Amino acid sequence: MRPVRAALTWCVLPFALAAQQRADTTGWNGVPTMRLIDRAIDRRSAQLADTGLADYTARAHGYLTFLAQVGEGFPDPPRVMKTDELVVEVYWRAPDQSKQRIVGRRDTLLLPTDIQYHRDHLAIIQNNFPSVIRLGDGDEVRDVPHPLSPAGRRAYDFAIGDSLTIRTNDRDIEVVMVRVRPRDERLPRAVGAVYIDRESATVVRMAFSFTRAALRDKYLEDVSVVLENGLVDGRFWLPYRQEIEIRRTGSWMDFPSRGIIRGRWEICCARTNTGMLPSVTIGPEIVQATPDELRAYPFTGAILAQLPSDVMLATDDDVRAVQDAAREMVRAEALSRERGTNPSARSISDLVRVNRVEGLALGGGFRHTLGAGFEGAVRGRYGTANRRGALALALAWRRADGVFVGVRALDDFADAGDAAEVSGVRNSLAAQEFGADYTDPYRERAVSLTAGYAPTDGWRWSASLERRQESALAVHATPSTGRYEPTLAAERLQAWRIGVEARRAARTAGRATVGARVSLFAERDRVDAGSRTGEQGWLGRGALTLEASRPAAAGTLVMRTFAAALAGGFAPPPQRLVRLGGPVTGPGFVYHQFAGRAALSQRLEWQRTIPFAPLRFGRFGRVPSTVTLAPFAMGLWVDGPGAPTQGWYGSVGLGVLALFDQLRVDVARGGRGGRWTFSVDLSQALWPIL
Numbered sequence: 205m206r207p208v209r210a211a212l213t214w215c216v217l218p219f220a221l222a223a224q225q226r227a228d229t230t231g232w233n234g235v236p237t238m239r240l241i242d243r244a245i246d247r248r249s250a251q252l253a254d255t256g257l258a259d260y261t262a263r264a265h266g267y268l269t270f271l272a273q274v275g276e277g278f279p280d281p282p283r284v285m286k287t288d289e290l291v292v293e294v295y296w297r298a299p300d301q302s303k304q305r306i307v308g309r310r311d312t313l314l315l316p317t318d319i320q321y322h323r324d325h326l327a328i329i330q331n332n333f334p335s336v337i338r339l340g341d342g343d344e345v346r347d348v349p350h351p352l353s354p355a356g357r358r359a360y361d362f363a364i365g366d367s368l369t370i371r372t373n374d375r376d377i378e379v380v381m382v383r384v385r386p387r388d389e390r391l392p393r394a395v396g397a398v399y400i401d402r403e404s405a406t407v408v409r410m411a412f413s414f415t416r417a418a419l420r421d422k423y424l425e426d427v428s429v430v431l432e433n434g435l436v437d438g439r440f441w442l443p444y445r446q447e448i449e450i451r452r453t454g455s456w457m458d459f460p461s462r463g464i465i466r467g468r469w470e471i472c473c474a475r476t477n478t479g480m481l482p483s484v485t486i487g488p489e490i491v492q493a494t495p496d497e498l499r500a501y502p503f504t505g506a507i508l509a510q511l512p513s514d515v516m517l518a519t520d521d522d523v524r525a526v527q528d529a530a531r532e533m534v535r536a537e538a539l540s541r542e543r544g545t546n547p548s549a550r551s552i553s554d555l556v557r558v559n560r561v562e563g564l565a566l567g568g569g570f571r572h573t574l575g576a577g578f579e580g581a582v583r584g585r586y587g588t589a590n591r592r593g594a595l596a597l598a599l600a601w602r603r604a605d606g607v608f609v610g611v612r613a614l615d616d617f618a619d620a621g622d623a624a625e626v627s628g629v630r631n632s633l634a635a636q637e638f639g640a641d642y643t644d645p646y647r648e649r650a651v652s653l654t655a656g657y658a659p660t661d662g663w664r665w666s667a668s669l670e671r672r673q674e675s676a677l678a679v680h681a682t683p684s685t686g687r688y689e690p691t692l693a694a695e696r697l698q699a700w701r702i703g704v705e706a707r708r709a710a711r712t713a714g715r716a717t718v719g720a721r722v723s724l725f726a727e728r729d730r731v732d733a734g735s736r737t738g739e740q741g742w743l744g745r746g747a748l749t750l751e752a753s754r755p756a757a758a759g760t761l762v763m764r765t766f767a768a769a770l771a772g773g774f775a776p777p778p779q780r781l782v783r784l785g786g787p788v789t790g791p792g793f794v795y796h797q798f799a800g801r802a803a804l805s806q807r808l809e810w811q812r813t814i815p816f817a818p819l820r821f822g823r824f825g826r827v828p829s830t831v832t833l834a835p836f837a838m839g840l841w842v843d844g845p846g847a848p849t850q851g852w853y854g855s856v857g858l859g860v861l862a863l864f865d866q867l868r869v870d871v872a873r874g875g876r877g878g879r880w881t882f883s884v885d886l887s888q889a890l891w892p893i894l
Contacts, residue, residue, distance in 0.1 A: 232361045232385075240380065241362050243405035244352045244398075248332075257440050259480040262294040264304075264328045264443075266469035267507075270319050273462040274893060282464050283889070286319060287312050289507050292327050294443075294471065301485040302330040306492040308501025321465070327490045328446055328469050332407045332431055337394065340420075344450060345427055348392045348418045351384045352407065359393060361385050367402075370435075377435070378402045384412065392418035406441045408433050425451040425462070436474045443471045545572045548581050551893050553628030558636040560688035561617070561645055563589025563681030569596075577601050585616075589681035606659040613651045617677070620644035620692055620779045621796060622723075622747050622768055625786030627894040630885045639686030642786060642795050646694035646779050649673045665706040673698050674779060675733075695777035696733035701725050716754040723747045729774060741774025747782075759812035762834075769802040776801065784840050787883040791838055792855030792874025800842040800850065809836035809859070816862070834859035838872075853878070866890065 267289055271282035291308035304327040322340040335353040339345035349355040351362075365381040379399050386393030396412025410431045419427060427450050434444030446469040453462045492498070548569035549555050557565050567585030574580060578601050585594040594617065600610035626634070626642045634640040649672065656666030676694040703725030710719030723746065730740040747768035753760055766789055768782040778799075784790045785797035789805040816831040838855045857872030870883040886894065 232363045234363070237362050237364045237382065240364070240400060240402070240405065241352070241357060241382065244400050244407065245354060245357060247405045248335075248350075248352050248407070249354075256477075257298060258477050259295070259297040260436075260440070260442060260474055260476045261296075261478055261480070262442070262471050262474040264290075264292040264294055264469050264471045266290050266292070266328070266446075266467060268321060268325060269466045269468075271464040271466065273464070274460065282462070285313070287507050288321075289503060290326060291501060291503075294328060294330075295480065295484050296330060297480050297482070297485050300331060300334070301482075302489050303485040303487075304328065304330075304490050306490070307497065308503060309492075309498045310501075310503055310507065312507045319463075323490050325448070325465065325467055326492075328443055328471060329429075329431060329448075330443070332410055332433075339427060339429075339448075340450070343420055344424060345414055345418050346392070346420050348394055348414060351394055351398060351412075359387060359391070361387055365397065379408050386415060389415050390417055391415070394418070401441065408441055421452065423452045423454050425453045427451075434474075437476055440476060442474050442476075443469075445470055545570060547571075548583055550583075551628060553632065553894065554583065554585070556632070557585075557628060558632040558681070559643055559645065560635060560639075560641045560679045560681050560683075561590055561677045561691065562587025562592075564636075565594075567594070577603055587680070590678075606657050606664075608658065609653075609655045611651075611653050615647075615649045617645040618648040618674070618779070620646065620694070620781070621783040623749070623766060623788050624891060625788045625795060626883075627885050627888075627891045629894040635681075635683065635688075637684050639683035639688050641688060644692040644779075644783070644796055645677055646692055647675045647677050661709075663706050663708050665704065667704050668702070670701045670703070671699075672701060674777075692778060694779040695731055695736070697729050697731050697777055699727045699729045701727035710751065716752055718750070718752045720751075721749040729777070731777070736775075739775075742772050743774045743776060743780065744771040745769070745780060746771075756810065759810050762807075762809040762811060764805075764807040764809075766805040767803070782842070784842060787870060787872075787881070787885065788888075790840050790853070790855070790874070791836075791857050791870060791872035791883070792878040792881050793853070794879075798840065798842040798849050798853070803840065803842040805838070805840045807836060807838045809834050811861070832861035832865055834861060836872075849877075857881075861887075 267287060269284060269288075270286045271284050273282045288309060288311040290306055293305045293307055295303040295305075306326055322343065324339065324341055332352075333350055335350050335355065337345060337348040337350055349359045351360050361384070363383045365383050367378055367380045370377040370379060378401070380402050381397050381399050383397050385395055389395075393415045394412045395415060396410070398407055398412075399409035400406065401408050410429070413426055413428045428448070430445075430447040431443070432445040433441040436442045446467070448465075448467040450465040451462060452464075453460060548571040549567070554567050554569075556567075559565070562585075565585050565587040567583065569581060569583030571579060571581040578599070581596075581598045581600075583596045586592075587594075594615060596612065596614035596616055598610060598612040600608060602608040621644060631642050634642070650670055651672075652668050652670035654666055654668040656664070658664040658666075673696075674694060675696040677691050679688050679691055681688065703723065705721075705723040707721045708719055710717050724744075726742065726744045728740065728742055731737060745768070748766070750765040751763070753762045755761075766784075770776050770780060770782065781799040782801065782803040783796040783799045784803050784805050785793045786795045790798065811832050811834045813830040813832050816829055835858050836856070838857070839852065840854075841852050843850050853874065853876050855872050855874040855878055857870055859868055859870045861868050866887045866889075868883075868885055868887060870881075872881050872883075873879070874881070
């Protein structure tokens with residue numbers, strides 16, 4: 205029988221946690237609140253024995269998905285790496301005997317991973333958890349008293365919040381939200397809300413996270429659970445929908461990574477009082493059919509086509525509301541992980557790189573947490589060819605909601621241009637072996653103050669004030685073959701700069717996915733060398749990068765727009781010009797062939813998968829038996845006084861994406877002075893760590 209749902213659906217309830225927390229006049233632990241809690245505890249202690257429910261069976265259909273995010277502040281949405289679709293037969297018998305049998309299971313591997321799930325993630329949660337909550341077979345959450353248990357009454361504070369009425373065919377049911385917070389957040393505790401049927405004191409919904417002390421794995425960031433029950437036979441509140449999200453963060457050196465496990469379950473077809481035999485629930489609670497039976501289950505459609513849309517988001521609305529409410533009800537420190545001193549490197553190229561100025565350069569650094577949201581970092585690098593070092597010092601303060609302030613001092617290299625054309629690792633290999641250095645470096649020494657806001661979702665922005673000095677660099681290294689081009693003839697200058705940058709991670713709106721980045725700055729420059737010594741003036745610069753994709757004609761249409769312009773009467777130094785040319789902004793043309801006061805690059809690409817021979821990566825899975833073809837067209841425009849090449853240019857090409865779309869090969873031909881170009885690189889999603 206299908207459970208009765210509320211007229212006001214549960215999808216709007218999570219926002220009551222964060223936006224409409226109207227406690228009654230009794231406040232926390234008021235007399236009416238505690239009377240309701242005592243009734244709910246008694247109801248759970250009776251194990252539903254007095255409701256007339258002797259047993260029930262149901263079928264659960266769910267998706268268990270593993271996603272990953274990388275980068276400082278996790279600026280981009282998580283990417284699906286692996287998805288399992290499961291069908292589970294559910295059996296329950298009074299007072300508390302449970303059995304679940306996995307009868308169907310299939311998976312889709314999108315990126316190489318050898319993740320193995322805990323057994324209890326492969327099935328649903330029965331009885332709204334026992335009196336002591338455990339997750340991940342006790343490896344993730346353990347020894348947490350249930351809020352509606354005798355021990356929980358002493359461990360938590362309670363406050364009545366909003367209520368709503370569920371209208372059924374024969375009556376109205378009043379459901380009350382009760383907020384729950386630990387009395388001592390230093391202990392293993394739950395944080396969130398329970399929804400209780402006022403008449404029967406039965407749990408209708410639970411939504412909660414956990415304190416830091418409850419998380420057994422030091423790398424766990426948070427664990428959030430949403431359990432919803434539906435009314436069956438007009439009498440019994442039984443499992444209807446469940447969500448669980450487990451976020452685990454770590455870092456390689458100083459480069460953050462996050463793994464996310466998301467479980468989404470729908471439970472249907474509940475049948476009550478079937479006369480279930482005691483033998484049904486004997487043995488382990490969760491069992492699995494034979495491999496042949498699992499493969500034979502008649503799934504329909506493709507897994508990814510049916511995957512709930514919210515799984516692709518950074519955090520879906522239900523889970524985000526639970527996490528926000530948890531942070532409001534206890535100090536953020538109780539939900540955060542302390543860090544000490546750690547090695548610091550933002551990418552592989554921070555450790556080792558090759559370019560025409562430094563030759564082989566080795567580097568590294570350390571980051572130290574000072575407490576109260578403060579942390580300091582130091583990074584350095586030494587070039588074996590120029591026999592000089594580079595150094596950066598930083599001190600930052602960050603708040604749990606994403607507000608940050610930082611100061612930085614550095615003596616390092618900057619790169620002319622707005623977009624990287626190749627990954628750092630590829631550039632080092634090509635520079636060392638063939639003298640192909642896809643950078644235009646110049647020296648910068650700067651002191652800056654930065655403030656901004658980096659929430660988990662939405663626009664991230666920062667504003668900065670900076671004092672900087674710049675000068676040209678010379679070629680010191682020699683490649684194995686070929687020769688290096690001269691370095692950029694950057695002017696020696698001093699500048700005061702004020703800037704603003706905003707970034708929106710790619711987000712799905714309808715059928716399209718769109719991401720954007722905008723940067724603006726104004727500076728007062730003074731030239732300190734050559735015939736322009738003493739010349740000074742104001743210069744403004746703005747840049748926009750827009751990326752979008754959407755399904756189109758059995759494939760995906762991908763668009764990338766880059767535009768930048770300079771303003772002001774002051775003659776711009778070479779390092780400020782807008783530069784295009786290379787595999788990203790101008791395939792079919794020489795690296796940074798175009799330079800001017802204004803430029804535009806527009807790329808249009810259509811990606812379509814085709815059959816290909818599969819490969820096996822051992823325990824990391826099998827490479828899908830497809831590759832992606834990506835024919836593309838590029839148009840670019842450059843203009844402005846002093847630009848050596850002006851006007852419109854175009855190119856066409858073909859890309860091939862293989863190995864989970866993480867390896868890309870491009871062949872392009874540029875028109876009007878262009879040439880044939882060939883490029884092999886890793887996916888741009890990996891460039892930040894390369």
